[in-house]
Amino acid sequence: MRESNQKSSTKDTRPYSGYHNRPVQSSDDFITQVGPGTPGGEYLRRYWHPFLIATELKDLPVSVRLLGEDLVVFRDRSGSLGLLHRHCIHRGTSLEYGVVADKGIRCCYHGWHFDVDGRVLDTPAEPASSKIKLNFVQGAYLVKEWMGLLFAYMGPVDEVPELPIYDCVDNPDDNQPVPFRMQVPCNWVQIVENGADPIHNAYLHAIVAGQQFSEAFKVLPQLDFPETPLGFLSMATRKVGDYIFIRASDIALPNFGQFPNGANRVEKQSVGLRPFLTRWSVPVDDHHSFYMGFAHLNSYNASVRKMSKEDFGVDRIPFIGQTGDRPYVERQREPGDYDAVVTQGSVANRKSEHLGTTDKGVVLFRRMLAKAIRDTQEGVQPQKPKLYINSKVKTYCHEIVVRAPDGVDFSDPIKLAEFGRSAALCFVEFEHLNPKEREESVTKRIQEMLNVFEMGLK
């Protein structure tokens, strides 16, 4: 979009027309702001968000910033987790200097003592008749621990949703989830958009910026974004040699995503629910985020990428270009996700974008997000991950490699895309099954679909 567009709709496409085509400066506050009282912030406060690796919290309180709020997290001596507004309600001293007690935490300044739920247990310098502790509370939020991560719920206390327990953690049998937390100096929406943009895997990770993913990613894919009960799949279907390769990532509102590894060499058939990373894009404030979650170490992911649990942690995952810790020149020579996403700006200037056909997933996410925020403003409960009674939240992230049947022309992009979508949605069709049965049923159904193609019925 050009600056002159504000006055005229005439496009200026002359060479060297930078003067006439300067970007319009604007921000999308509605979807990007995360602070208290903002539309986006109110929406985000209806969900649980991870914010720390559990092992980062030891005997001392840790100051954290989340959704634009300054907080302090601690584990009291009885083992209960507390997440309190950082500044003591008495005179504002930071509770990161508080003394962790058997129950709750005591401010270092005048000894005010708070339980993990924020109730004032003691104001020792006040007279015994003081009613302070009955009339005030320190702001507190719920904290839960799951899969080595601490999650916070910062919304209305009478609307607490269940902490979603996803089905991805114990499949395959040898799966070992390992937590990680990356600090990214940009708005959280950009990180989600990167996941909803599967064509960047071909360019940033294979063709333009270096061979970061396998050679198979150089093949330009057919893109699709079919909806799932969780959100949608950000998927790419490729014809690689004799095989059809489908890579489908989960995108779920507001900030959950799952992604297969990028190392599949597409040399043998496989069908499976195989996320490599389960990640949340967690808003620290409008301009900073955590890219955090857990990696899935298992025989499938190890077969294509050698890893150990020591490779993951704070600002650490074993894949190039995920931090700003590389030399500047090397980042220029082989940029990664961090460089692509952070350099859009601490809040990307979306008004100056020129979106193309491959940005469909990005647009879909923005529309879904904007609608969810509007719904929240109007008092409608935003959609939560669908919980199954006595079960876990179903996820759909998968990889499929199948041999293309002889005589079927899958170089036809329409046919390839049609097969890719149908195959991917088999994981939705069989979601009621446990992961192993689900994979078996999907494999069988895909073979039936291929037979239909082979017989020329499609």
Added chain:
Amino acid sequence: MSNMFLEKIVFAGDIGFLNGLLPINLSDANVFLPESVEEQSRQIMRNLDELLARQSLKRDHVIAVQVFLKDFHRFYPRLEAINIELFGSKTLISKNVVGVVALPRDALISMNFVIRGKL
């Protein structure tokens, strides 16, 4: 890529000095540096082993190490976590770690070693 540093142990009598050892690939300086401070530390130790081996020496000959670290508060705990892996638990090495603003090649870490020529 030019490198003003000589990756070589310089001896003064029985005492050798290996200064400014970076996490580069000794056989090809154009190879990118590893991304994490842990991997950069391991690369420096691999380089140390290679340079010691050229003099028929081993890690046991190292008597002191000085570590230069960018972004000290963020990286020092991570370096501490792999201290034993890097330097062993029994070896008596005189160590210190210094925080610095910048290092050649934009490295996150660099090390100086003092080595004795004979055990």
